[in-house]
Amino acid sequence: MRLSATVLACLVSLGLAAPASAQSFPDRPITLVIPFAAGGSTDLVGRLIAEKMSEGLGQQVVVENKGGAGGNLGAAAVAKATPDGYTILMATVATHALNPAVYPNMPYDPIKDFAPISLLVTVPNVLVVHPSVPANNAQELIALLKANPGKYSYASSGNGSPLHLSGELFKTMAGVDLVHVPYKGAGPALVDVIGGQVPIMFDNLPSSTQHIRSGKLKGIAVTSPQRAATFPDMPALNEALPGYETYTWNALFAPAGTPPEAIKKLNEEANKAVNDPKVKEKLAEFSATVVASTPEELGKFAAAELAKWAPIVKQSGAKAD
Known part of the structure; x- marks a missing residue:
């Protein structure tokens, strides 16, 4: 009888183990890679969001500026990172829509190599x-x-x-x-x-x-x-020039294969962050429009942006060095 009780206790323990693990995310700091030098728009938005997300997640979201190749170096680093939710990317129209048309040899696939989290703002x-x-x-x-x-x-x-x-x-x-x-x-x-x-x-x-x-x-x-x-x-x-329009956007992506529970948690906290009254007020000072999308909405948006900008880049003749 004692053996049965022990076995039962083990089974209960094992049964609780998986949900507990999922619920514990994150249990250590998260790295937010900003694929551009400090001081630019993406850096400003990224640091503002990272600080607020840190509060909600109960773990520090550490900003790492990894500039170079128009954002490709930082984006590629995240694409190749362990897909556990602890390395995420502050992406832009450059990393996920323009660069594939500008660079002849991309170090990542903007769609296949990433798991969308949230479209945060348009700028x-x-x-x-x-x-x-x-x-x-x-x-x-x-x-x-x-x-x-x-x-x-x-x-x-x-x-x-x-x-x-x-x-x-x-x-x-x-x-x-x-x-x-x-x-x-x-x-x-x-x-x-x-x-x-x-x-x-x-x-x-x-x-x-x-x-x-x-x-x-x-x-x-x-x-x-x-x-x-x-x-x-x-x-x-x-x-002065009818029809002229350009913009950028900031969105969070994780490496492809990141667990859904981690994506869900990151999405919730990212969207809470941009909708926080103080953060929203600060973003409004920059004329940034808050979006706060679902992962699915960001996935569709990124694909549409990629299709939209490819012919524009081709017409401009812009090429990377």
Whole structure:
């Protein structure tokens, strides 16, 4: 009888083991890989979300900036990481929609190698210039560039990046000649534009917001279809160039094969984080629009973005070095 009771106790113990393991996630820190240099829009959003997720998860979400190859290095590192939920990626339109069309040899498959978690926010871009540039709106800037072909340059976060393509689309639609100066990330590019080494840049609105407000940069136009709520007096670029629109987005992905219970927990806490009143207020200051999707919705969105941007990249002729 004692043996039967012992066996029964073991069976009960084994039966409880699996759910307990699932419920214990996470039991150690999580690494959030940001595939760009510190200081850019993705870094700002990522650190804000990581801090709030840490509170909800009861474990630290540690940010690791792993820039290079337009986001490919960081994204590839996550794609090849152990699929246990402890390494996740702050992805963008670059890592999951543009790079596959820009880079001839991708180190990962943007669909097959990742498990979607949540589409967090969408973010408009902004056309900024150094205060020394004698133009205060898009019409004046276009006239200046047409009068001085090849004289002015613009900075971007790298060849084939969303910011590079924003510039190339502008050149094509405005019919102007601008020299492209690629950097290894939006942060370093922005530093040189503020310093006056390069006069023009398309940036993500979050990372340029404080510099526009302080007067270190002049905001010429936002790239969203409508004016940004944070800068109601700044025109949308499509007011001068009808049909112009570019943007970026931030989403969380884990390596393919990550357990569903880990994905569920990460999705819940990520969506709680972006909907937290204080976080939402901070994101609104950057004109970031909160989405907070399901994993399934993000999967469909990523596939649609990939299909949308491929012909645009091809038309622009943008290629990575």
